[in-house]
Amino acid sequence: MADDLKQAVARRRTFAIISHPDAGKTTLTEKLLLFGGAIQLAGEVKAKKDRMNTRSDWMKIERERGISVVTSVMTFEYDDHVFNLLDTPGHEDFADDTYRTLTAVDSAIMVIDAAKGIEPRTLKLFEVCRLRNIPIITFVNKMDRETRDPFEILDEIEDKLALDTAPVTWPVGRGKTFAGTYHLADNAMRTTDAQEHREIVEGPRSAKVAGLLPANERDAFTEELELAREACRPFNRQSFLEGHLTPVYFGSALRNFGVRDLIEALGEHAPQPRDQEADSRTVSSTERGMTGFVFKIQANMDPNHRDRIAFMRVCSGTLKRGMKAKLTRTGKALSLSAPQFFFARSRITADEAFAGDVVGIPNHGTLRIGDTLTDGEELLFRGVPNFAPEILRRVRLGDAMKAKKLKEALQQMAEEGVVQLFTPEDGSPAIVGVVGALQLDVLKQRLDVEYSLPVDFEVARFSICRWISADNEAELQRFINAHRADMARDLDDDPVFLAQHTFSLNYEADRWKDIRFADIKDYQ
Ligand code: G4P
Numbered sequence: 001m002a003d004d005l006k007q008a009v010a011r012r013r014t015f016a017i018i019s020h021p022d023a024g025k026t027t028l029t030e031k032l033l034l035f036g037g038a039i040q041l042a043g044e045v046k047a048k049k050d051r052m053n054t055r056s057d058w059m060k061i062e063r064e065r066g067i068s069v070v071t072s073v074m075t076f077e078y079d080d081h082v083f084n085l086l087d088t089p090g091h092e093d094f095a096d097d098t099y100r101t102l103t104a105v106d107s108a109i110m111v112i113d114a115a116k117g118i119e120p121r122t123l124k125l126f127e128v129c130r131l132r133n134i135p136i137i138t139f140v141n142k143m144d145r146e147t148r149d150p151f152e153i154l155d156e157i158e159d160k161l162a163l164d165t166a167p168v169t170w171p172v173g174r175g176k177t178f179a180g181t182y183h184l185a186d187n188a189m190r191t192t193d194a195q196e197h198r199e200i201v202e203g204p205r206s207a208k209v210a211g212l213l214p215a216n217e218r219d220a221f222t223e224e225l226e227l228a229r230e231a232c233r234p235f236n237r238q239s240f241l242e243g244h245l246t247p248v249y250f251g252s253a254l255r256n257f258g259v260r261d262l263i264e265a266l267g268e269h270a271p272q273p274r275d276q277e278a279d280s281r282t283v284s285s286t287e288r289g290m291t292g293f294v295f296k297i298q299a300n301m302d303p304n305h306r307d308r309i310a311f312m313r314v315c316s317g318t319l320k321r322g323m324k325a326k327l328t329r330t331g332k333a334l335s336l337s338a339p340q341f342f343f344a345r346s347r348i349t350a351d352e353a354f355a356g357d358v359v360g361i362p363n364h365g366t367l368r369i370g371d372t373l374t375d376g377e378e379l380l381f382r383g384v385p386n387f388a389p390e391i392l393r394r395v396r397l398g399d400a401m402k403a404k405k406l407k408e409a410l411q412q413m414a415e416e417g418v419v420q421l422f423t424p425e426d427g428s429p430a431i432v433g434v435v436g437a438l439q440l441d442v443l444k445q446r447l448d449v450e451y452s453l454p455v456d457f458e459v460a461r462f463s464i465c466r467w468i469s470a471d472n473e474a475e476l477q478r479f480i481n482a483h484r485a486d487m488a489r490d491l492d493d494d495p496v497f498l499a500q501h502t503f504s505l506n507y508e509a510d511r512w513k514d515i516r517f518a519d520i521k522d523y524q
Contacts, residue, residue: 093436
């Protein structure tokens with residue numbers, strides 16, 4: 001039994017794809033799913049994305065929840081491994097959702113456009129991964145188009161990300177002449193026309209390689225390959241797992257090339273589900289007791305019922321359908337009668353799930369982002385982040401009679417992570433905070449459609465918010481008393497200081513040395 005559990009955990013790889021828009025994340029996702037047999041036809045993931053391209057369409061999609069929810073997590077099997085690919089929203093206005101999703105993965109694929117190199121959003125997402133020591137596999141995509149020199153791309157990764165690189169494969173030709181990849185350590189070739197097939201060759205000068213390249217490119221290729229072998233680092237799994245080194249693969253997602261290398265690299269090198277820090281101890285992924293945490297909530301799968309799906313990453317043990325779990329925030333029991341697994345287009349009821357798996361738990365508002373579920377143990381996983389919003393607004397309601405309903409609706413939206421909600425200490429109307437402006441559009445639309453509450457937003461007097469804390473409780477209270485008009489409480493009743501601008505924040509921080517002003521808070 002214990003061995004079965006260990007094996008089930010060892011088979012799992014839970015990962016995300018990070019990239020700048022347009023680098024090829026959607027195309028690669030689709031190809032990974034194709035290889036894993038999760039979808040039959042190319043184009044399905046793409047179809048979803050196309051419908052989400054414009055701002056107004058986003059809203060429609062938000063209502064058609066079914067589509068986005070099934071692609072939030074995609075499970076497929078390949079070579080005896082179970083892969084859980086967690087999707088992250090492409091738009092940067094939903095960055096907080098992406099960051100929270102990254103708390104639930106064990107590794108990531110970084111997709112880079114071979115012509116563009118490291119772009120701003122790749123850099124940002126990489127930094128989030130680094131903070132969490134998430135090992136990264138790099139895929140240099142679009143090798144079938146005009147590209148930069150591969151050495152230049154490797155240098156850029158090393159310089160901009162301060163990350164060692166180890167090219168595992170090397171492109172044979174580029175752009176129009178891109179014909180395959182050469183495995184540096186194994187002397188093995190994969191060609192674009194038969195990538196199922198991996199052929200061991202005698203070396204870069206072998207007839208097989210020569211036959212793939214135009215005569216005038218052959219010598220250059222051999223020299224390049226020799227240089228790559230001499231000058232580049234070999235792959236070192238330990239450095240990779242510690243987040244210091246990234247193995248680099250070249251390919252073309254569109255041409256379906258290099259994708260198999262990537263899946264195999266995930267299976268072979270990427271870590272199995274990790275042990276997870278909790279407040280009282282470290283939870284081993286192979287221990288028997290079931291634990292997990294919620295990192296995402298998706299509402300309105302069915303607009304007629306206010307049901308929500310909470311996405312929970314299982315951290316240990318076996319989650320069994322029908323089991324009673326303990327929600328440690330409230331101490332209450334929750335029956336897991338219909339946990340869900342997700343595939344590219346469908347979801348099924350999960351009978352069993354193990355560490356690394358992500359299950360959807362339907363509920364009517366019981367679960368919040370950051371919640372911990374166990375099979376009885378008093379335990380709290382921390383680390384699902386809450387970011388200080390960059391836009392603060394007061395919600396203006398036409399019909400004052402509906403104030404109570406608005407309060408409830410905002411509370412629900414805040415629990416789902418759509419917005420953050422701050423209740424001012426001076427009794428003035430609630431303030432909502434978001435990281436990106438599109439989130440306000442989603443809030444307005446949902447309040448209107450789901451709660452019949454047409455609202456507008458007013459610029460608040462404040463533009464910055466910080467969670468405050470202090471070792472000395474009396475000092476914290478003194479600060480709160482001295483700033484009543486600038487204080488609010490968040491959803492957990494934690495104190496938040498609202499500032500008009502950076503200047504006033506810095507001024508207060510200077511005067512109150514014992515108060516900490518945090519721009520990130522863990523959900524709890
Ligand atoms: P994203 O999710 O990261 O935003 O990128 P996506 O996969 O949508 O790809 C962005 C564009 O790049 C798409 O073209 C896609 O077809 C193209 N692309 C992706 N991978 C490759 C590749 O390996 N080689 C080449 N040549 N192109 C690639 P588009 O013009 O925006 O869409 P479409 O009209 O082709 O559907």
